[in-house]
Amino acid sequence: xxxxxxxxxxxxxxxxxxxxxxxxxxxxxxxxxxxxxxxxxxxxxxxxxxxxxxxxxxxxxxxxxxxxxxxxxxxxxxxxxxxxxxxxxxxxxxxxxxxxxxxxxxxxxxxxxxxxxxxxxxxxxxxxxxxxxxxxxxxxxxxxxxxxxxxxxxxxxxxxxxxxxxxxxxxxxxxxxxxxxxxxxxxxxxxxxxxxxxxxxxxxxxxxxxxxxxxxxxxxxxxxxxxxxxxxxxxxxxxxxxxxxxxxxxxxxxxxxxxxxxxxxxxxxxxxxxxxxxxxxxxxxxxxxxxxxxxxxxxxxxxxxxxxxxxxxxxxxxxxxxxxxxxxxxxxxxxxxxxxxxxxxxxxxxxxxxxxxxxxxxxxxxxxxxxxxxxxxxxxxxxxxxxxxxxxxxxxxxxxxxxxxxxxxxxxxxxxxxxxxxxxxxxxxxxxxxxxxxxxxxxxxxxxxxxxxxxxxxxxxxxxxxxxxxxxxxxxxxxxxxxxxxxxxxxxxxxxxxxxxxxxxxxxxxxxxxxxxxxxxx
Amino acid sequence: xxxxxxxxxxxxxxxxxxxxxxxxxxxxxxxxxxxxxxxxxxxxxxxxxxxxxxxxxxxxxxxxxxxxxxxxxxxxxxxxxxxxxxxxxxxxxxxxxxxxxxxxxxxxxxxxxxxxxxxxxxxxxxxxxxxxxxxxxxxxxxxxxxxxxxxxxxxxxxxxxxxxxxxxxxxxxxxxxxxxxxxxxxxxxxxxxxxxxxxxxxxxxxxxxxxxxxxxxxxxxxxxxxxxxxxxxxxxxxxxxxxxxxxxxxxxxxxxxxxxxxxxxxxxxxxxxxxxxxxxxxxxxxxxxxxxxxxxxxxxxxxxxxxxxxxxxxxxxxxxxxxxxxxxxxxxxxxxxxxxxxxxxxxxxxxxxxxxxxxxxxxxxxxxxxxxxxxxxxxxxxxxxxxxxxxxxxxxxxxxxxxxxxxxxxxxxxxxxxxxxxxxxxxxxxxxxxxxx
Numbered sequence: 025x026x027x028x029x030x031x032x033x034x035x036x037x038x039x040x041x042x043x044x045x046x047x048x049x050x051x052x053x054x055x056x057x058x059x060x061x062x063x064x065x066x067x068x069x070x071x072x073x074x075x076x077x078x079x080x081x082x083x084x085x086x087x088x089x090x091x092x093x094x095x096x097x098x099x100x101x102x103x104x105x106x107x108x109x110x111x112x113x114x115x116x117x118x119x120x121x122x123x124x125x126x127x128x129x130x131x132x133x134x135x136x137x138x139x140x141x142x143x144x145x146x147x148x149x150x151x152x153x154x155x156x157x158x159x160x161x162x163x164x165x166x167x168x169x170x171x172x173x174x175x176x177x178x179x180x181x182x183x184x185x186x187x188x189x190x191x192x193x194x195x196x197x198x199x200x201x202x203x204x205x206x207x208x209x210x211x212x213x214x215x216x217x218x219x220x221x222x223x224x225x226x227x228x229x230x231x232x233x234x235x236x237x238x239x240x241x242x243x244x245x246x247x248x249x250x251x252x253x254x255x256x257x258x259x260x261x262x263x264x265x266x267x268x269x270x271x272x273x274x275x276x277x278x279x280x281x282x283x284x285x286x287x288x289x290x291x292x293x294x295x296x297x298x299x300x301x302x303x304x305x306x307x308x309x310x311x312x313x314x315x316x317x318x319x320x321x322x323x324x325x326x327x328x329x330x331x332x333x334x335x336x337x338x339x340x341x342x343x344x345x346x347x348x349x350x351x352x353x354x355x356x357x358x359x360x361x362x363x364x365x366x367x368x369x370x371x372x373x374x375x376x377x378x379x380x381x382x383x384x385x386x387x388x389x390x391x392x393x394x395x396x397x398x399x400x401x402x403x404x405x406x407x408x409x410x411x412x413x414x415x416x417x418x419x420x421x422x423x424x425x426x427x428x429x430x431x432x433x434x435x436x437x438x439x440x441x442x443x444x445x446x447x448x449x450x451x452x453x454x455x456x457x458x459x460x461x462x463x464x465x466x467x468x469x470x471x472x473x474x475x476x477x478x479x480x481x482x483x484x485x486x487x488x489x490x491x492x493x494x495x496x497x498x499x500x501x502x503x504x505x506x507x508x509x510x511x512x513x514x515x516x517x518x519x520x521x522x523x524x525x526x527x528x529x530x531x532x533x534x535x536x537x538x539x540x541x542x543x544x545x546x
Numbered sequence: 547x548x549x550x551x552x553x554x555x556x557x558x559x560x561x562x563x564x565x566x567x568x569x570x571x572x573x574x575x576x577x578x579x580x581x582x583x584x585x586x587x588x589x590x591x592x593x594x595x596x597x598x599x600x601x602x603x604x605x606x607x608x609x610x611x612x613x614x615x616x617x618x619x620x621x622x623x624x625x626x627x628x629x630x631x632x633x634x635x636x637x638x639x640x641x642x643x644x645x646x647x648x649x650x651x652x653x654x655x656x657x658x659x660x661x662x663x664x665x666x667x668x669x670x671x672x673x674x675x676x677x678x679x680x681x682x683x684x685x686x687x688x689x690x691x692x693x694x695x696x697x698x699x700x701x702x703x704x705x706x707x708x709x710x711x712x713x714x715x716x717x718x719x720x721x722x723x724x725x726x727x728x729x730x731x732x733x734x735x736x737x738x739x740x741x742x743x744x745x746x747x748x749x750x751x752x753x754x755x756x757x758x759x760x761x762x763x764x765x766x767x768x769x770x771x772x773x774x775x776x777x778x779x780x781x782x783x784x785x786x787x788x789x790x791x792x793x794x795x796x797x798x799x800x801x802x803x804x805x806x807x808x809x810x811x812x813x814x815x816x817x818x819x820x821x822x823x824x825x826x827x828x829x830x831x832x833x834x835x836x837x838x839x840x841x842x843x844x845x846x847x848x849x850x851x852x853x854x855x856x857x858x859x860x861x862x863x864x865x866x867x868x869x870x871x872x873x874x875x876x877x878x879x880x881x882x883x884x885x886x887x888x889x890x891x892x893x894x895x896x897x898x899x900x901x902x903x904x905x906x907x908x909x910x911x912x913x914x915x916x917x918x919x920x921x922x923x924x925x926x927x928x929x930x931x932x933x934x935x936x937x938x939x940x941x942x943x944x945x946x947x948x949x950x951x952x953x954x955x956x957x958x959x960x961x962x963x964x965x966x967x968x969x970x971x972x973x974x975x976x977x978x979x980x981x982x983x
Contacts, residue, residue: 346836371838372682385836388829390896399826400837403819404682408669410817453837 039098040065040229041086041117041198046095048081055081056253058095063198068220068230070244070261074273074472077250079233083200086231087119088112118191119200122470124183126175126190133158133171136190161189165219179333181212188219192228199223200231203470205239209331209499210534217243235472237266238502249273274474290322293493294343294461295356301335301342303349312349313338316519318512320461320493325483327508328497330537335517336497337380340463343495344370344377357461371400373461376454378447380465380497386450389439393431394420396438397453423452428478444475451482462486462494468503483507501530513537562888562938563905563912570916584919591798595866597911598800599624601904602859603875604882604889605807606734606852608903609815611886613848614828614895615741615748620856620882621875622759623733627726627860629767632774632870634717634725635782642766644713651709651728652702659698664690719785727857733759734853738846752849756879763872773871776864789865800862804907807855812900820844828895884931885910888938909938 043061047054056078063069073079084090086097088106096103099115106112112119126135133155134141142153158171167185175183184204191199201220205213220243224230234240240247241261248258249272256272301313313335320326328336341347343355345364355362357373364370370377379385387396398405398416405415420434427448431441438449447467454462464483468476484507486492498504504511511523513536520536574584583589603620610617633643667690671683684690705724712721733755740751767774778787789799815821823844826834835841856875864870889906891898913934917927 344836366838367836368838368840372684377836379833379836384830385832388826388833388896390829391825395822395826399822399834399839402822404672406819407673409665409819411819411822 039063040100042098043082043086044096044098046082046085046093048085048090048093054253059250059255061248063229063231065229066224066227067245068224068232068243070232070234070240070247071250072234072240072247072269072273073250074474078253079250080202083119083202083231083233087117087200113194116195116197117200118194118196120187120191120202120204122203124187126183126186128176129174131172131174132169132186135175135186136161136193161193165189165192166222167219181208184208184216185219196228198229198231202233203235205234205236211331213239237269241266270473290491292319293322293358294320297354299339299342299353301338301347301349301351309350312517313342314517318522320495322491322493323487324509325487325494325496325507327504327511328495328514329501329504329511329533330514332499334514334537336514337465340377340465340495340497344375344463346377371457374459375461375463376457376459377463378450378454378465378467380469382446382450387438387446390437392435393424393429393438393449394434396449397423397456399453400457419456423456427452427482444471447471447479460492462492464494464496466498467496480507501533504533505530560905563909566909566912570912573916575919584916589915593911593915594801595798596914597907598804599859599863600878600881600885601804601907602807602855603878604885604903604907605811605900606855607882608886608891608898608900609811609824609848610852611891611893612824612828612895612898613845614831615845616752616883617737617849617852618749618752618879619737619755619759620852621878622756622763623730623853623856624860624863624875624878625763625872626733626759626766627730627857628864628870628874629763629774629872630729631722631726631861631864632776634722635776635786636716636774638714638716640713646766647725647729648706648709650732651725652706654728654731655702655705656698659701660694663697664694716782718783719788722861726861727854730857730860731850731854735846735850737853738849741849742842742845760872767872773869775869777868786865789862800866803858803862808900808904815900820847824848825896881910884935888935
């Protein structure tokens with residue numbers, strides 16, 4: 025139901041939406057100060073900035089989530105103000121949040137029309153009509169999905185597409201996408217880009233928020249950069265380079281750090297032989313990991329690449345005793361055969377796992393930095409059953425100082441920190457246990473460029489200076505190529521090969537990572 | 547301005563307590579001598595006496611709820627324990643209570659002895675390693691398993707040796723004060739083990755236990771769901787009366803137990819690693835588990851202690867009402883949960899405090915007392931109590947502005963209510979709304 029009136033001034037630089045001098049503050053702290061933003065029909069407009077730059081705040085104002093602000097919003101030249109999400113939607117503005125909001129036990133069609141179900145005589149839900157309408161909508165968008173599929177059975181990338189379909193079923197003329205690719209594989213990203221381009225060609229204006237520069241470079245027509253709640257620049261993409269965008273975002277020139285690999289390698293710290301993992305699946309067992317073998321040396325960084333669901337995370341979970349299922353194979357730590365059955369066992373052996381999702385697996389968001397950092401060691405620090413508050417605070421202070429966590433103090437709740445700083449708290453928690461083997465799962469997911477660079481620096485320092493053996497799982501290929509000494513590539517739960525740094529390239533990794541079916545077709 | 551608001555919201559609990567106290571003082575009937583009846587010493591003692599049993603239960607419940615669980619079985623566990631207490635006090639020889647209570651007490655002694663000795667070894671080992679907190683301590687087999695196990699066995703043997711002769715006569719006060727809580731603890735631990743081992747919902751497990759335990763209480767009591775009267779001095783030892791007397795003529799004994807329990811448990815939550823884990827598990831169980839915390843063990847302990855406190859409450863109940871009966875604790879679990887929630891502990895887990903529960907219990911108790919002083923119909927009392935629970939939680943869960951919003955919104959805007967408007971911004975969910983035709 026993408027509605028394009030024929031009378032629209034085609035290609036004319038007429039603003040569809042204009043935000044003029046928008047200011048908004050929370051509890052005395054300005055989140056936005058006199059920000060300008062404009063959006064033209066049919067364009068893909070990238071909005072960039074570090075965490076806390078005010079991107080999300082502006083988008084929440086535009087989509088009616090926040091109703092109190094200074095300044096004006098003009099839609100088609102008329103000043104509008106939305107008191108709630110419903111009114112914004114009625115005006116044709118839809119937003120897809122970073123966190124997906126789907127009901128996982130309902131079907132695709134049910135989700136698309138949730139709350140607006142087609143009814144028979146206004147009472148009974150007409151599922152057939154809903155399914156038909158959903159099928160038509162999906163077809164027009166070029167999304168190849170079964171309207172009857174349960175959302176819980178879909179992969180994250182497919183769920184993202186359902187969100188888009190849902191937004192467009194509301195006749196959205198303006199679609200705001202907040203970090204849509206943060207959980208997608210390269211193939212899924214490509215599909216998403218194709219659909220976004222198609223939408224733009226149909227006249228929908230897309231606001232695209234992303235941390236990923238490469239995406240923005242290939243997708244956007246114009247780029248707006250915010251920094252610290254202020255508007256920095258808006259320019260057509262042709263006039264910008266990646267470096268120009270980065271320096272606009274961080275306000276300083278980012279030097280490409282020199283991370284040269286030292287070829288000197290320490291002893292083998294971790295040796296994995298034929299690791300397997302089976303998870304319960306519909307009453308039986310499904311092998312999600314098979315034949316994974318590698319050696320990890322002290323001071324080495326091993327990258328693990330592959331598509332989402334290829335078994336990357338499962339390797340780390342199995343090593344850490346956190347996998348839900350039956351693990352097999354031999355694991356040797358410092359040459360000794362070990363049996364790791366729980367995270368507790370793993371911790372004892374000097375392993376540490378920084379999980380992929382810091383909010384659900386890494387942090388107690390309501391608790392203070394101190395309580396989060398000291399959590400694994402509370403018992404170890406205690407003497408005769410009494411906690412050592414002094415020891416715990418010392419750990420937290422050490423972490424804040426050595427990792428440069430920006431906070432108001434170690435008593436600040438972890439949930440109130442920015443994404444990058446939350447990630448540092450999780451890393452600090454594990455470094456406090458003085459691990460010898462550090463497992464990092466997507467260590468820079470959803471954090472801004474500046475914080476990313478700091479995390480890279482830290483990872484290198486830990487490997488080079490302190491001799492930690494590090495495994496990094498990442499779906500960002502540039503990140504793997506930057507960090508890893510060797511890259512292990514997974515596909516469909518199998519190890520497809522280990523590339524040395526000198527031999528590795530994005531193309532090479534993708535070749536190995538592609539599922540066998542796709543390979544056969546190619 | 548916002549500073550003042552924050553201060554008010556942080557101390558909201560105490561304001562509630564003060565408000566209800568003032569209400570009591572101002573609305574209280576005045577005796578013929580011109581004294582304020584609500585404020586009279588006797589009345590306030592009565593309140594403390596009345597809240598003590600609910601209070602003990604609520605104390606155990608608080609920790610369970612902070613871990614994100616719930617314990618519906620406490621009322622029935624208390625019922626079993628009142629029956630056991632009354633039976634041990636009044637009937638000689640091998641009663642069902644003795645057959646059930648002694649093995650359970652022995653088992654508890656075994657575990658407790660094991661845990662204490664192991665704890666000592668671990669801490670000695672720790673102090674040997676000093677500040678090298680990078681390494682966890684590990685104990686060898688002898689000190690980690692064998693010696694503690696032997697110590698536990700010895701403790702259990704000693705306890706049995708002490709208790710068995712008492713079955714032939716009748717149990718004294720120390721005897722029942724050991725056995726009844728052990729029975730409660732045993733059943734509580736079973737709750738915990740089922741929840742952890744079977745990966746079951748706490749609601750389901752404790753609901754099943756609530757029903758099962760009630761049945762066990764009735765079976766134990768024997769025919770006709772007998773009420774077992776306890777007449778101290780005639781069919782039971784006279785000292786048992788001490789459990790309902792005033793200590794130093796000032797504070798009633800049940801109140802001492804309640805206050806002690808709440809202070810000790812509050813200290814445990816604040817000052818021990820166990821307490822930290824209770825909050826960590828409630829806040830994010832997955833993160834806690836991945837941090838190497840034995841979440842299962844911690845949860846089992848909270849349920850076991852909840853049962854233990856139900857057992858202690860049972861002994862006090864028998865002393866107070868001079869009887870043990872299977873329907874002693876009916877509905878008590880709900881009173882306790884209400885008190886915990888009024889005290890600001892979140893049913894979602896991760897947030898709450900013993901101080902809050904203390905206030906919650908007192909608010910509840912003072913309220914009942916005020917209603918009683920005014921001779922309000924007991925059915926109407928229930929209605930009012932229900933309203934108070936909802937009202938208090940409503941005030942506590944939202945900040946003031948939010949609350950005003952909640953009241954004003956539907957009035958000023960006739961459009962269909964949008965859930966998004968009432969949700970605080972951080973928790974905002976994208977609501978597609980509905981174009982109802």
